[in-house]
Each structure stands twice: as structure tokens, then as C-alpha cells.
Amino acid sequence: MQLIIVTGRSGSGKTIALRVLEDLGFYCVDNLPITLLPTLVHAVIEQYDRVAVSVDVRNLPDQQDELTDALDFLPDKIKPEILYIDSSDSVLLRRFGETRRLHPLSRHELPLGDALKEELKLLEPLAERATWRIDSSKLSIHELSEQVSERVLGKAASRLIVVFQSFGFKYGLPPDLDYAFDARILPNPHWEPELKALRGTDVQVQHFFAQQPLVTKFIHQLETFLETWLPHFQRSNRSYLTIGIGCTGGQHRSVYIAEQLGQRFADQTFKVQVKHREANR
Missing domain, CATH: 3.40.50.300 (P-loop containing nucleotide triphosphate hydrolases)
Known part of the structure; x- marks a missing residue:
């Protein structure tokens, strides 16, 4: 001890x-x-x-x-x-x-x-x-x-842990979020019959989103925002920062964006975790 x-x-x-x-x-x-x-x-x-x-x-x-x-x-x-x-x-x-x-x-x-x-x-x-x-x-x-x-x-170990969490607004807002971003304005694969039963981690859904300029812009602007402010949270001695990405059911848009952000920040000075609250729904 x-x-x-x-x-x-x-x-x-x-x-x-x-x-x-x-x-x-x-x-x-x-x-x-x-x-x-x-x-x-x-x-x-x-x-x-x-x-x-x-x-x-x-x-x-x-x-x-x-x-x-x-x-x-x-x-x-x-x-x-x-x-x-x-x-x-x-x-x-x-x-x-x-x-x-x-x-x-x-x-x-x-x-x-x-x-x-x-x-x-x-x-x-x-x-x-x-x-x-x-x-x-x-x-x-x-x-x-x-x-x-x-x-x-030790200085090297005291890194900020950044959690990207997808969720569905229909099930309520997660109580532990520091930021919540609404992805319901983006194109929804739910209305594509061949994509409805899939999730944002599936290749077909990822390909769908990669072709949507609005989705690309949404991710880019979030990335710019976080690149600006995450170092300030790190210096302020925060242990965790939880960033929520929400869509209607928490299956497609929010999952894809959380995964994309997790990948883009994984190689930086932060510890990155990606969680999907509605994974078992």
C-alpha cells in the first residue's frame, strides 16, 4: 500500500x-x-x-x-x-x-x-x-x-484521458459528459434499407459516411475545436474529459464520429478511450 x-x-x-x-x-x-x-x-x-x-x-x-x-x-x-x-x-x-x-x-x-x-x-x-x-x-x-x-x-504518466462516447438522445443524455455534440443533423443510414441493421463500426456504414461532405465537415470542425482546447485541459490537471456524440438511437452517426475522433487523437499526448453506450441495444 x-x-x-x-x-x-x-x-x-x-x-x-x-x-x-x-x-x-x-x-x-x-x-x-x-x-x-x-x-x-x-x-x-x-x-x-x-x-x-x-x-x-x-x-x-x-x-x-x-x-x-x-x-x-x-x-x-x-x-x-x-x-x-x-x-x-x-x-x-x-x-x-x-x-x-x-x-x-x-x-x-x-x-x-x-x-x-x-x-x-x-x-x-x-x-x-x-x-x-x-x-x-x-x-x-x-x-x-x-x-x-x-x-x-511522474510527468509522463499524468496524461489527460479523453473519452469519446456515442449515445442515443432517445435514451437520455449521459450524466458524466463534459461536452455533448448533436449529430442528428447529419445524413442517417437508418433510412437506407441495406444499412439500417448495421452499426457505425461496419464497413458499409463507414463507406456511406465517407461520401458525405457534411459528415466530413462536422468531424473536421470538432477536430479543430478539440485540438485547440485539449492541451488547456491537460495543463489544468484534469484527469478525464468525456466528450459525447449523440444521434437519435446511438447506432450509426454517433458511433462513426466517436470512432473517427478516437482514431485521430490516438497518436497524440492524450490517452484515448472510445465507448458506445447503446452497443447492446
């Missing part, structure tokens, strides 16, 4: 980092008391290969020995990585001012500046054990997300 403990001062970006890890397939637990870490790990070790927990100043034990014990009581084969995220005092002060959130130590009636210094002191035992550190002072949300993703996966 890969175990990552995300910690750091409030406002530095722990929640963002944990969200990235969840998108990368980690089982995530937010604000776990560190003394419960061994119990959690033993409970899920057979279910999950990757686990991430966030720990903030409210979840730390009163005695440093309890922190050491919590880490020592983990199974021998688990070597936790500790990600410590921090920002400068001035940046944290600005972020709290902009969001008007209360600092976790505000219940002790400490001024914000003093609360940040006290938090730094309390987190020092975890900071000393940090496997990797990120200073988020000058990072945007996307830049912080990208650093976490690249560290976990």
Missing part, C-alpha cells in the same frame, strides 16, 4: 492536494486524528492500494511520543510519505483575509499572526519527517495541483 500523509499550515493548500490525490485514485480521508492512522490502515490495507490522509493542527496529539507511536505502529511494509505544504506568513495572512475563514487556533483567541506562528511550532514534528515539501506561496491552484500530480505519477 502507498500511504501519503498530507499536512501543513492552514490555508497552504492541503485540501487541494488531497483532492488531486483522490482524482488520482487514492482512497482519501480528510482531517484524520493521527493517532487513528494505524487503525485506519489496518482496516483498509486489503481493500486499497493507495491511501491518503490529511492531518492538520487540530488532529495532533498533545505529546510528541504519541505521534511517533502512531507512525511506528503501521505495518512494516508500509513506509508513509509525508507531504508538507506551507506558504509564507504574508501569503497566509492575505488568504485568510480574502476568504474570511477562521483559523483553527482562533478558538484560543489568538490573533491570526500569532495563530500562524503557533501552528508552525505545533506542526514541527511532522515537518521534520516530511518526505517532500511544497511552498505554495507563489503557486496558483492549478500549479499546486500539477506539482502534486507530477510527484505522484
Whole structure:
């Protein structure tokens, strides 16, 4: 099991980092008391290969020995990585001012500046054990997300997965689409007796569409649109982008176009999947 403990001062970006890890397939637990870490790990070790927990100043034990014990009581084969995220005092002060959130130590009636210094002191035992550190002072949300993703996966592995999904409007819109394009305006093989029972993956139907200028134009314009914007989704640290192509029944036009787009983007820097929702209808 890969175990990552995300910690750091409030406002530095722990929640963002944990969200990235969840998108990368980690089982995530937010604000776990560190003394419960061994119990959690033993409970899920057979279910999950990757686990991430966030720990903030409210979840730390009163005695440093309890922190050491919590880490020592983990199974021998688990070597936790500790990600410590921090920002400068001035940046944290600005972020709290902009969001008007209360600092976790505000219940002790400490001024914000003093609360940040006290938090730094309390987190020092975890900071000393940090496997990797990120200073988020000058990072945007996307830049912080990208650093976490690249560290976990490696730059080459963190490719955007683009899913081209065909569907039939008569059966409803798929709930997980990021984009939906309507192909019902295109010539329909359903009205050709020799093609009606076939699908968009059959050679005869493909030949029919290849002779239709409107279909060629439709695909070309979609391709141009996606070539322009997919790199931006990649840089924004998206894990998946699902593009729906719909026609009436999801058998001919949408299937053909999804297949064509899948082929055209397969050799680029994205991972491409083609799915046909109505394949079994």
C-alpha cells in the first residue's frame, strides 16, 4: 500500500492536494486524528492500494511520543510519505483575509499572526519527517495541483484521458459528459434499407459516411475545436474529459464520429478511450 500523509499550515493548500490525490485514485480521508492512522490502515490495507490522509493542527496529539507511536505502529511494509505544504506568513495572512475563514487556533483567541506562528511550532514534528515539501506561496491552484500530480505519477504518466462516447438522445443524455455534440443533423443510414441493421463500426456504414461532405465537415470542425482546447485541459490537471456524440438511437452517426475522433487523437499526448453506450441495444 502507498500511504501519503498530507499536512501543513492552514490555508497552504492541503485540501487541494488531497483532492488531486483522490482524482488520482487514492482512497482519501480528510482531517484524520493521527493517532487513528494505524487503525485506519489496518482496516483498509486489503481493500486499497493507495491511501491518503490529511492531518492538520487540530488532529495532533498533545505529546510528541504519541505521534511517533502512531507512525511506528503501521505495518512494516508500509513506509508513509509525508507531504508538507506551507506558504509564507504574508501569503497566509492575505488568504485568510480574502476568504474570511477562521483559523483553527482562533478558538484560543489568538490573533491570526500569532495563530500562524503557533501552528508552525505545533506542526514541527511532522515537518521534520516530511518526505517532500511544497511552498505554495507563489503557486496558483492549478500549479499546486500539477506539482502534486507530477510527484505522484511522474510527468509522463499524468496524461489527460479523453473519452469519446456515442449515445442515443432517445435514451437520455449521459450524466458524466463534459461536452455533448448533436449529430442528428447529419445524413442517417437508418433510412437506407441495406444499412439500417448495421452499426457505425461496419464497413458499409463507414463507406456511406465517407461520401458525405457534411459528415466530413462536422468531424473536421470538432477536430479543430478539440485540438485547440485539449492541451488547456491537460495543463489544468484534469484527469478525464468525456466528450459525447449523440444521434437519435446511438447506432450509426454517433458511433462513426466517436470512432473517427478516437482514431485521430490516438497518436497524440492524450490517452484515448472510445465507448458506445447503446452497443447492446
